[in-house]
Each structure stands twice: as structure tokens, then as C-alpha cells.
Amino acid sequence: RTLCQISVPMPEKIEEERKYPMDFGDIRGQEAAKRCMQICAAGHHHLLVIGPPGSGKTMMAERLPYILPEMTFEEQMMVTKIHSAAGRLKPGSGLMTCRPFRRPHHSVSDKTLVGGGATPTPGEISLAHGGILFLDEFAEFSRSAVESLRQPLESGEVFVHRVRGDFCFPARPLVVAAMNPCPCGYYPDRKRCRCTSGQIQKYMAKISGPVMERLDLCVYIRRVDYRHMTDERSGMDSRRMQEKIERACQIQKERFSGRNIRYNSGMEGKMLEEYCGLDEETQLFLGKVYEKFHLSARTYQKILKVARTISDLEGSSEIRMEHVAEAVGYRLPDETYGGSLWG
Numbered sequence: 049r050t051l052c053q054i055s056v057p058m059p060e061k062i063e064e065e066r067k068y069p070m071d072f073g074d075i076r077g078q079e080a081a082k083r084c085m086q087i088c089a090a091g092h093h094h095l096l097v098i099g100p101p102g103s104g105k106t107m108m109a110e111r112l113p114y115i116l117p118e119m120t121f122e123e124q125m126m127v128t129k130i131h132s133a134a135g136r137l138k139p140g141s142g143l144m145t146c147r148p149f150r151r152p153h154h155s156v157s158d159k160t161l162v163g164g165g166a167t168p169t170p171g172e173i174s175l176a177h178g179g180i181l182f183l184d185e186f187a188e189f190s191r192s193a194v195e196s197l198r199q200p201l202e203s204g205e206v207f208v209h210r211v212r213g214d215f216c217f218p219a220r221p222l223v224v225a226a227m228n229p230c231p232c233g234y235y236p237d238r239k240r241c242r243c244t245s246g247q248i249q250k251y252m253a254k255i256s257g258p259v260m261e262r263l264d265l266c267v268y269i270r271r272v273d274y275r276h277m278t279d280e281r282s283g284m285d286s287r288r289m290q291e292k293i294e295r296a297c298q299i300q301k302e303r304f305s306g307r308n309i310r311y312n313s314g315m316e317g318k319m320l321e322e323y324c325g326l327d328e329e330t331q332l333f334l335g336k337v338y339e340k341f342h343l344s345a346r347t348y349q350k351i352l353k354v355a356r357t358i359s360d361l362e363g364s365s366e367i368r369m370e371h372v373a374e375a376v377g378y379r380l381p382d383e384t385y386g387g388s389l390w391g
């Protein structure tokens with residue numbers, strides 16, 4: 049018999065093993081924050097991370113691109129085109145297959161952030177399309193820069209009008225904003241933080257407003273104490289996080305087939321009624337939360353969307369009480385700051 053005559057069982061599909069150049073498994077003792085990141089990645093919910101210096105905000109954000117679902121060929125094409133249009137591709141480089149991670153400095157100009165110019169080029173928000181736009185030291189960004197993100201985040205594109213024609217750049221990154229909890233960075237650790245409540249409120253007020261409204265979840269991370277840092281038991285790693293995300297994305301793909309949205313975060317109006325039904329007890333609970341914290345309709349809807357993602361991660365067709373309760377816990381701090389986040 050020649051070699052050709054020997055039949056070899058072929059795998060149905062040859063899958064390249066997924067690689068995690070940076071792994072959440074390297075981060076010890078931040079399991080709650082990792083869980084929150086997993087939810088954001090699964091349902092494309094924008095995130096605000098509040099934590100003292102050295103708590104691992106950047107480390108976590110950098111690991112996010114690798115746990116997002118793998119890019120489709122169309123996505124790879126689009127991301128490559130954007131980077132090419134910005135003159136950021138090296139000659140001869142092929143298709144971009146990794147999701148981008150962009151980290152503009154807080155001194156960035158509006159133009160660099162959203163794009164534009166005489167010959168319009170994509171800005172950071174478009175360069176991060178399909179990946180992560182990480183806004184570290186969020187409170188230090190100028191108000192106008194933050195405001196300039198508002199419209200693109202709403203529409204998912206940047207539109208530039210010029211006499212010789214209109215330009216449109218896609219702009220659908222997953223936004224991760226990060227900031228310290230107070231001017232010195234150590235609140236609520238009163239051994240180190242001497243900031244007055246007035247100073248803290250003023251600091252937080254910098255980020256209130258329309259862009260805050262576009263962030264969906266908030267997580268507060270603490271510095272990990274030495275005991276956890278040296279803990280040999282590893283917590284969630286990227287592979288385990290990603291497997292669940294992939295499954296949740298598949299559920300959403302089926303749910304939204306034939307519609308022009310892909311993620312739970314994109315649900316609007318009737319879709320919320322259709323896909324986010326609650327049983328009586330859960331409805332009652334959320335009603336109480338709504339009254340007690342004087343939630344806006346927008347916040348109420350965000351909680352529902354996040355709860356939908358949590359239930360998808362659990363593979364549950366119903367949104368249960370525990371899913372809603374967890375989503376409530378990731379609520380953004382309101383203008384009073386003190387009550388909601390620390391109470």
C-alpha cells in the first residue's frame with residue numbers, strides 16, 4: 049500500500065490553538081474584577097475601573113483583547129483598513145489578526161482622539177475599533193476630549209465632512225476607563241488618604257455627565273494584600289474566562305440573528321422587553337432598587353442588559369434574581385458618589 053491509500057481520520061476543522069500572550073492567570077487575588085471584565089467582554093459593555101495606584105487596572109485592561117471572541121475575517125479586514133488609512137501599517141504586513149489595544153495619553157487632543165484633519169485620518173477611537181480603547185487616568189482627560197467621544201460611541205462611527213467629500217470611520221471599541229478613587233489615590237484607605245469629602249466629590253464630578261452615561265459597569269478594585277499575592281492557587285485564567293465568553297457570544301449571535309446588533313449592550317426599546325423578561329419576584333426587587341437609588345431609565349436598562357449577559361455567561365435562558373443582583377452591584381457611582389459605591 050502506498051501512503052496515499054492509508055486513510056487518516058481528519059479532524060472536522062483544524063483549529064489553531066488560541067494563545068494568550070498576556071494572561072489573567074498572572075493576576076492574583078482580583079477575582080471580582082476579573083469577573084467584571086469577563087462580563088464586559090461577553091456583552092460588549094463599557095467599563096469604568098476605579099482603584100488605587102498599583103492595583104492592576106492597566107494589567108487587566110491589557111489582557112482584555114485576548115479574551116474577546118476571535119475576529120471574523122470581515123473584522124480583520126476592517127481593522128486592517130483602518131490602520132492602513134492611518135498610515136500605521138508597516139509595508140508588507142499582512143492582515144491584522146489581533147484585536148487592537150489603544151491607550152491614548154490623557155493630554156490627547158480631540159482630533160487625535162476621534163480623528164479628522166484636513167485630510168481626514170482615523171483617530172484613536174477608530175484605531176481601537178474591534179478592540180479596546182483604554183482611557184487611563186480618565187479624570188485627567190480634558191472635558192472637551194471626553195465630550196468628543198460621546199457621539200461616536202453612540203453611533204459607532206466617526207463622520208467627517210469635507211468639501212471634497214464625506215469620510216466615515218468605524219468606531220466601535222470596548223471602552224475601559226480607569227481612574228483613582230480620589231485625588232491622592234488611596235480612598236477609602238483612611239490610613240493613607242487625607243482627602244476631604246469635598247475634594248473627593250469634586251474629583252468625581254469631573255467624570256459625571258454624558259460620557260459617564262455611556263459607561264455601563266463600574267468596578268472598584270483594591271490593592272491586593274500580600275497574602276493573596278503569594279497565594280499559589282491560581283484563580284481564573286484567560287482560557288477559562290474566554291471559553292464562557294465564546295459561548296455567551298454564540299447565544300447572542302443566535303438571539304440577534306437578522307438584526308443589526310451583535311451584543312446585549314446594543315439592545316433597545318422593544319428588544320429589552322422581548323429578551324429581558326423577569327419573574328415577578330425579580331421584577332419587584334429591581335423595582336425597589338430603582339426607587340431606593342433614584343435610578344434613571346437609562347441606568348435601569350443598563351442593569352437589565354448586564355443581567356442578560358450574566359445569565360448568558362451562565363448558559364441560563366432566564367434572567368434570574370442572582371443575575372440582576374450581581375448587575376446591580378456593578379452600577380456606576382451616581383453624583384453623590386459616597387452612597388452607592390462605598391455604602
Ligand SMILES: [Zn+2]
Pocket residue numbers: 230231232233234235241242243
Ligand atoms: Zn485621597
